[in-house]
Every structure is written in structure tokens, then in C-alpha cells.
Amino acid sequence: MTLLAAIILVAVALRAAGAWVLKHPLDSDPLAYFTMAQGLAERGELADMYGQKAFYSAGYPLLLAPFFKALGSSVGAAIAVNLLLCAVSIGLIYRLTIALSGHRGAGLIAAAIYALWFPGIWNATMLAKENLSTPLLLGIALCAVGIARGERPRGTALVAGLLWGAALVTGGSALLLCFGVAAALLILWRARGSFAPAFFSGLCFIVGAAVMLAPWLYATDQMVGRPVLTTNAAFNLYLGNNPAATGKFVSIADTPLARDWDAMRLRLGEVDNADRLQAEALDWIEANPGRAAELAVLKLVYFWQPNLPDANDFAASKAIASMRLFEVAQYGLILLIGLLAFRSRQVASDGKWIFAAMIAGFWLIHAAAYIITRYRDPAIPLLIVMAAIPVAAWIERFAAQRALRNAG
Secondary structure, X not given: OOHHHHHHHHHHHHHHHHHHHHOOOOOHHHXXXXXXXXXXXXXXXXXXXOOOOOOOOOHHHHHXXXXXXXXXXXXXXXXXXXHHHHHHHHHHHHHHHHHHHOOHXXXXXXXXXXXXXXXXXHHHXXXXXXXXXXXXXXXXXXXXXXXXXXXXXXXXXXXXHHHXXXXXXXXXXXXXXXXXXXXXXXXXXXXXXXXXXXXXXXXXXXXXXXXXXXXXXXXXXXXXXXXXXXXXXXXXXXXXXXXXXXXEOOOHHHOOOXXXXXXXXXXXXXXXXXXXXXXXXXXHHHHOHHHHHHHHHHHHHHHHOOOOOOHHHHHHOHHHHHHHHHHHHHHHHHHHHHHHHHXXXXXXXXXXXXXXXXXXXXXXXXXXXXXXXXXXHHHHXXXXXXXXXXXXXXHHHHHHHHHHHHHO
């Protein structure tokens, strides 16, 4: 058994054990994804528990549906898919780290860090779209590195477009991940000394995205009367931009629209209600530009804020509080070393530019709505890759120095 396979087995075992111990109830987003996948598998109908066709992002339930069809609709089947996605993510992290460092040891360290990364374990124990968003983001990053290095750039760009399209169907926050591909195309242009390779590769990227998005846009046009990625974007925009907004999640029940929310939602329908929410949000931003800008800055800060334990964690048990504190320390080290690694000579410069562009795009898009801690989770593996490279170099240097001392 190779070390990488052993790391994957440990990661899968930890997540399976976590799912068995935690046994999360099906509610909120997980219930929506389960209901959508179950309906598609059993009745050929994609709808959440409220009957909405395009409110929740469809990518994750679309992936679950064939597994539900084959294995039966159950939380266990969904967890099995999450474990498969975890294994794929670790493989991509390993390949990305080697691509940026040429160091197999760094790849193994990055894979091991992800295997033990608490939010990754937590997400795998429930129906969460981040389980799919993560490998899609990593796949786009790996393709972008290949494009920048001229490794069959047109075909690689086509694959990147397919992955980006899938990521958009999985969650609108993937929109600006195309910044990484744009950076790769600029690097390719500079390396080849000609615009043509970058131009045609860019066209292939657009074609790939269109091939992936077109069926879903057609489906939503048939289901809700308009081609949309999701009607949830307007809802999130309003929650992040209204008189009650804080930069973090607030319930619609706490906003000015709470009074007639259910009646208006049913009367207007899914698309018209989304239009209403978007108009309300944009009107509020126009009327309150200072507060809107302040909230946008707060969201960008909250995006990186550690997920500190609260009084409930300490009241629950010392073990839970200790685990939460370990999670904070783990996150702090990944963030610190990962960001410092952008100055490291051991990391390939093309990878630095691509990763910086993708992280920046993923970060900036979240200034529009509101922040929940898990929203940043798909981007953290890029920092894990960055952090692992100097750590591997430090370990190698320490081992060499120790060997010299022992020899002396």
C-alpha cells in the first residue's frame, strides 16, 4: 500500500466514523439536497421540500441522484458519495502540490493535512454542497496550472470550462474562479510570445462551460419559465443587504419582508419573488451606499475569521471545546503558513499567480451576500497546498542537518 493510499484510507475512516457518531438530522440545506436528489431518483422530479425547482443549487443533488437510484435514497448513500469525493479531493491536492513544488513529500504532507482538517471531516458527515465544490475547485486549479505551462492548453482549457460550469451549477460562489484560468491564459500568452494560443484556449474554456451550463439553463427555463442558475442568489443578496443585515446570516423572519413573506412567495412564484428580492436589495444599496460598503468590508473580514468556540461548546463538554480550539489552531497555522508561502521560492511562480487569483475571486464574491464559516471551506485546500511546500522543505532541511550532526 502506498503512503497516499494509506492517507486516503485514514481520511475516509475518520469521516465515516464522524458520520456514524454525529448522525446529523436532516434539516435546512441537507434536507433540501436530500429531497431534490430523492425526487429526481424516484420520480424524475427535481424539487426541494417547499416545492421550489431552482432555489437550492442543483449540482450536488444532481450528483447524488444516480447513486440514490442505484443504492436507494438514504443518508448513508449520500455519505458514501461524500467519502468518494474526499478521496478525489486528496488525489487532486497531492497532484497540485507536486505540480507546484516537484516534491512528492510535500504532496503527501498536503494530503495528510487535508485528511485531518476538521471542516473537511465535518462537511463529509452531512449533505453539504462543499463536498462537491472542493474537488471541482481543485480540478480547475490543476487545469489552470496545465494551461499556464502549455500542457495541451486547448484540451486542458476545455476540461477547465466543464469543471467551472459544474462548479457554477453547484454554487454561484464559483463565478470568479475563472480568474485563475484568466491568469493561466496570460501566463501562456507571455510564455509563447503569441496571443493565439491563449485566445483559442480561452475559447475552449468558454465552450466547455457552455456545454455544462446549457442543459441546466434549458431545464430551469422549462421548470420556472426562465433560464437561471438558481433563484437563491437574489435571496442571499437581500439577506446581505437590508436594514437588518449584519454581514452574517440573518433569517428572513428578521427582515422588513417578514410580515408577508410566505404569502408573497406563494403568490409571486419562484422567479418573480427572486426578482422582488433583488430589486429590494439593490434599492437598499442605492439608498444606503455607506452602510452597504461597510457591510461588504465586514463580510470580507468575516470570511477569514476563525470559527471560535462559543459558550455552548464549553458548556457541552471539555472534549468538544478542546476539539474546537484545536480546529482554530489548525486553521490559524494553515492560513499563516499558506499565505507566507506566496513569498517562498520553493513554490512555482505560475502556481502562486493562479492560486492568488482563484482565492481572491472566491473571497470577493462573498462580499455580495452574507458569510457563514463553511463558505470558505472549498478554497482552504489551496492554502493547504501552499503551506505544505515550505513545511516539506523545512522537514527535509532539518533531517539533513540532523544526519550531518550524527555523522560528525
